[in-house]
Structures are given as structure tokens and as C-alpha cells.
Amino acid sequence: MHKIEKILSAILPVLDQWGYVGIGVISLLEATPLVGFIVPGQTIVIISGFLAQNDIFNIWYLMIAASAGAIGGDLIGYILGKKYGHPFIVKYGKYFYLKEENYKKTKDLMTNHVGKALIVGRFTAFTRALAPFIAGIVEVPFIKFIWYNIIGGIAWSVSFVLIGYIFGASYKIVAKSLGVITTTVIVATILLMWLYKVINKKKHIFKKKHIIALIVNVFSLYIFGKMIEDVMRHQLITRFDVWVSEHIMNIWQPLLNKIMIVITGIGSPETVSVFFVAVMIFLLIKRKKYESIFLFSTFSFGMISGFLVKYIVGRFRPAIGLISETGHSLPSGHALGTTLFFMLFMYLFRNCVKNKILKTLFIIGNILMILIISFSRIYLNVHWVSDIIAGISLGIFWFTLAFLSFESVKAFSNAKEINK
Known part of the structure; x- marks a missing residue:
């Protein structure tokens, strides 16, 4: 266990010095047009909330950093939309798997419901990085945009930091009974099952052999984790x-x-x-x-x-x-x-x-x-x-x-x- 402590002692100072900056930058990138479609900012913000529960981050500083990044990213999107417009999406969208239909849906939502698009839309994957850009295209008044932007950015950041934080608290309780590694494996299993369900619901690409492979994958991960935990616990x-x-x-x-x-x-x-x-x-x-x-x-x-x-x-x-x-x-x-x-x-x-x-x-x-x-x-x-x-x-x-x-x-x- 001393080696784990040694690794953590090397990582923690870096997180302490640059962690909040990193969260802010990632939140900014996820809210930026096109780039936001490939940056897993939401997931990283949830993980940071989990780490805050384990005293690696300060939850308040975390919320501020994530909010600042999210608001800044939306502002960049708004400026780009106002300056370059729809041709920017047509030219570069294909490189980021952005479909024209998603663009049109977001534009219709922005035209009819600005507040809903900028606040509620932030919690949806394809509108999060696109809505501010389209707000610039349709020339939503800047004061109106910045108001909704601040509300949406703070709401998004606080929500997902808290999700990670609450999950961290639950994780601690369960881990005391089952062990850290076993609990981690259970969580990974749930995520794998969820991912399988989401992909197959949309694409219907998995067959019986894939279901068997998924079961074997989960079981092997459990056995591996169990061996480590049992050895460490004697x-x-x-x-x-x-x-x-x-x-x-x-x-x-x-x-x-x-x-x-x-x-x-x-x-x-x-x-x-x-x-x-x-x-x-x-x-x-x-x-x-x-x-x-x-x-x-x-x-x-x-x-x-x-x-x-x-x-x-x-x-x-x-x-x-x-x-x-x-x-x-x-x-x-x-x-x-x-x-x-x-x-x-x-x-x-x-x-x-x-x-x-x-x-x-x-x-x-x-x-x-x-x-x-x-x-x-x-x-x-x-x-x-x-x-x-x-x-x-x-x-x-x-x-x-x-x-x-x-x-x-x-x-x-x-x-x-x-x-x-």
C-alpha cells in the first residue's frame, strides 16, 4: 500500500496546483462549438465532484472553476456564431460528426425558446456546445444571452459537481462493507451495461455472442478485482x-x-x-x-x-x-x-x-x-x-x-x- 501512497503523493500536488485550472479549461472546451462534441467535460466534472468528496478538491472552488469555464466557453461560441455564422458549421462540422439535423433542431429551439435552449439545452449533449453558437447566428441580444448563459453555466456546473460528490459519499458507505475494489468493479459493471444498452438501442449492432462477451468481460473484471482485494486484505x-x-x-x-x-x-x-x-x-x-x-x-x-x-x-x-x-x-x-x-x-x-x-x-x-x-x-x-x-x-x-x-x-x- 505504501506504493499507492507514493503515487498519490506525486499526483496530489499537481492536482492541487493545476486541478482547478484543468477543470475550468475542460469545461470551457466542452462548451465551445465543434470541440465540445469530443471533449468529455461532463464526465470529468462528475469525477472531480467524486474527488472532492475524498478531500482532493475543494467543492466550492470546483464549482467556481467549472462555472467559469462553462460560461467562458459559451461566450466563445456566441462570438464565433455572430462572426462566422452557418458556413462555419458546414465547413468544419463534418470533422466532428455534427449532423445538419442537429443544427436545425437547435436553431428552431433557439428561435422559439431562447431561455430553454441556453439553460435546459446545456444539459443535452448536442445542444450544449451548439446552442451558444446558434444564439450568435440568430443575433440574440448580448445582455439577454449573457444572463441565460450565467444561469445555465452555474446550474450545469453545480449539478454535475454535486452528482459526483453525492456519488462519492455513497461510494464510501458501500466500500466500507464490500471493499473499494469490489465496489469499483460493480460501478464499472453498471456503466458497461448502461453503455451496451444505449449503443444497442440506437444501432442494434450487438448479437448473442456480444452479450456473452460482455458477461465474460464483467465477470473477469470482478475476479481480477477480487483477487487483488483478497490478497491485500489477506x-x-x-x-x-x-x-x-x-x-x-x-x-x-x-x-x-x-x-x-x-x-x-x-x-x-x-x-x-x-x-x-x-x-x-x-x-x-x-x-x-x-x-x-x-x-x-x-x-x-x-x-x-x-x-x-x-x-x-x-x-x-x-x-x-x-x-x-x-x-x-x-x-x-x-x-x-x-x-x-x-x-x-x-x-x-x-x-x-x-x-x-x-x-x-x-x-x-x-x-x-x-x-x-x-x-x-x-x-x-x-x-x-x-x-x-x-x-x-x-x-x-x-x-x-x-x-x-x-x-x-x-x-x-x-x-x-x-x-x-
């Missing part, structure tokens, strides 16, 4: 870890030892990285753009997250190992790396094997590689069982998350092609 799993570590040495045999050392070498992060680079080069040669991005991002983010967790948790390895290993223990880099690579390999090349029996053997072979390499780490007594479970579950989480993202991108791309 729960039952740690006693099981010790029992396995003490008894695994009883089955050590010279020939089996050599086999397991070879297997563990095949699954080392260095060796798996070589396999990864080889597959990456193959995909680039074949001009598989999406597949290469999918492979690179999933493997990279997965491995980086594993190293970060290792550093933060700082768990020691078993005392007596058959081979010498350095570095921290949880999650297992071998289990994580092989899970990521072989699941990605299985997914990317599954259609290359046409014969059903061979395809089944191909899938079983990849899964067995993950399990055998992972077991070799337990056999050699260089990892605890919970390290392996955490590594595999983290790998599955990243793979299923990337799979859902990749499938969504493909579905959106196909939909665009059909609409052309």
Missing part, C-alpha cells in the same frame, strides 16, 4: 496460496522440472512479445489495418496495465522457487501475456482453418497453451495461485473489451458503407 485465497506453495514441491521430478522450465520460457513476456511482433508484421504485410490496430492496442494496454498493477500492489513471490525470478508477483506476467496473445491469435486466425475438427483442435490448442504455461509458474513455485488467476482474468478482460470495441467499429463501418 483473505482465504492467501492461505490457499501458501498451502499450494508448500505442497507443490512434493511433486517436483527432474524430468518434469526440465519440461516445465522450457514451457515457462515459451510463455515469458519476452518470448510472447516476439510472437506478437511476428503476427503484427504479418497483418501489416496483408494490409489488415483494423486487425493490426486491434492486436497492438489490446496486447499493449493489457501488458502495461499488468506492469502497473504489479508495481502498485508490490506483492512478494514465494520464498523457494525452482528457478530464480525477480520483480513483483501479482498479476503473473506469463499468465497475462499468454492469455492476451493466444486469445488474440485464436480470434484473428480462426477463419483460416476451414475444417471443423481442425478448427476445434486449433481453439483447444490455444487454450491449452494458456493453461499449461500458467500452471508451469505454479509448478516452479515462482507465483502464487492467485497471481495466475489475476493474470488470466486481466487478460480475458482486455481481450473481451477489445473484442466488443473492434466488433462495434466493424459494425459502424459496415453501416456507413450500406448508407453510401
Whole structure:
């Protein structure tokens, strides 16, 4: 836990010095035409409210910073609208996925209900960054605009800071009973389910396999979080870890030892990285753009997250190992790396094997590689069982998350092609 405190001690001074400025700038950008469509200002303001509940920010300064940014962003939008008008949207809107129909809806609302458009509209995604700009186009009187702008900016900032603040209070209460990591996983699960529902309601792109992937994604995240929390709290799993570590040495045999050392070498992060680079080069040669991005991002983010967790948790390895290993223990880099690579390999090349029996053997072979390499780490007594479970579950989480993202991108791309 001292490493978490060390990281926080490095971050907190930066937040203390620049946090309010950052919130103000983000709130300003989200209220600015076009840019506001891609800046997640509302989400960041909610998170800042959550941090205020945990004494990282002062809630009053936070509200002032967010309000100032929101009001300033609206003012920029108004000035741009008055100066450049509709041609500005026509010329640059396509780069920010701004549809003409959204522009027309906001303009009609502005023409008939100025106050509603500027105050209530601030709480709606596409009108938030567009309404002030259109107010400038239709030449809403400046005094009238600035009045509604101030009311809307303050109302928006206070509301979303308080949402984060209240959520932070609830989080504290629940976390005392369930544990911080478990509670975080539950919250992440709710967000994933909500995101799935929103996307599928609009696009209808998800099938049964995607629902299964989402369930596996959530479950793997829970298992990963549970392993970390139980280890840090010295729960039952740690006693099981010790029992396995003490008894695994009883089955050590010279020939089996050599086999397991070879297997563990095949699954080392260095060796798996070589396999990864080889597959990456193959995909680039074949001009598989999406597949290469999918492979690179999933493997990279997965491995980086594993190293970060290792550093933060700082768990020691078993005392007596058959081979010498350095570095921290949880999650297992071998289990994580092989899970990521072989699941990605299985997914990317599954259609290359046409014969059903061979395809089944191909899938079983990849899964067995993950399990055998992972077991070799337990056999050699260089990892605890919970390290392996955490590594595999983290790998599955990243793979299923990337799979859902990749499938969504493909579905959106196909939909665009059909609409052309």
C-alpha cells in the first residue's frame, strides 16, 4: 500500500496546483462549438465532484472553476456564431460528426425558446456546445444571452459537481462493507451495461455472442478485482496460496522440472512479445489495418496495465522457487501475456482453418497453451495461485473489451458503407 501512497503523493500536488485550472479549461472546451462534441467535460466534472468528496478538491472552488469555464466557453461560441455564422458549421462540422439535423433542431429551439435552449439545452449533449453558437447566428441580444448563459453555466456546473460528490459519499458507505475494489468493479459493471444498452438501442449492432462477451468481460473484471482485494486484505485465497506453495514441491521430478522450465520460457513476456511482433508484421504485410490496430492496442494496454498493477500492489513471490525470478508477483506476467496473445491469435486466425475438427483442435490448442504455461509458474513455485488467476482474468478482460470495441467499429463501418 505504501506504493499507492507514493503515487498519490506525486499526483496530489499537481492536482492541487493545476486541478482547478484543468477543470475550468475542460469545461470551457466542452462548451465551445465543434470541440465540445469530443471533449468529455461532463464526465470529468462528475469525477472531480467524486474527488472532492475524498478531500482532493475543494467543492466550492470546483464549482467556481467549472462555472467559469462553462460560461467562458459559451461566450466563445456566441462570438464565433455572430462572426462566422452557418458556413462555419458546414465547413468544419463534418470533422466532428455534427449532423445538419442537429443544427436545425437547435436553431428552431433557439428561435422559439431562447431561455430553454441556453439553460435546459446545456444539459443535452448536442445542444450544449451548439446552442451558444446558434444564439450568435440568430443575433440574440448580448445582455439577454449573457444572463441565460450565467444561469445555465452555474446550474450545469453545480449539478454535475454535486452528482459526483453525492456519488462519492455513497461510494464510501458501500466500500466500507464490500471493499473499494469490489465496489469499483460493480460501478464499472453498471456503466458497461448502461453503455451496451444505449449503443444497442440506437444501432442494434450487438448479437448473442456480444452479450456473452460482455458477461465474460464483467465477470473477469470482478475476479481480477477480487483477487487483488483478497490478497491485500489477506483473505482465504492467501492461505490457499501458501498451502499450494508448500505442497507443490512434493511433486517436483527432474524430468518434469526440465519440461516445465522450457514451457515457462515459451510463455515469458519476452518470448510472447516476439510472437506478437511476428503476427503484427504479418497483418501489416496483408494490409489488415483494423486487425493490426486491434492486436497492438489490446496486447499493449493489457501488458502495461499488468506492469502497473504489479508495481502498485508490490506483492512478494514465494520464498523457494525452482528457478530464480525477480520483480513483483501479482498479476503473473506469463499468465497475462499468454492469455492476451493466444486469445488474440485464436480470434484473428480462426477463419483460416476451414475444417471443423481442425478448427476445434486449433481453439483447444490455444487454450491449452494458456493453461499449461500458467500452471508451469505454479509448478516452479515462482507465483502464487492467485497471481495466475489475476493474470488470466486481466487478460480475458482486455481481450473481451477489445473484442466488443473492434466488433462495434466493424459494425459502424459496415453501416456507413450500406448508407453510401
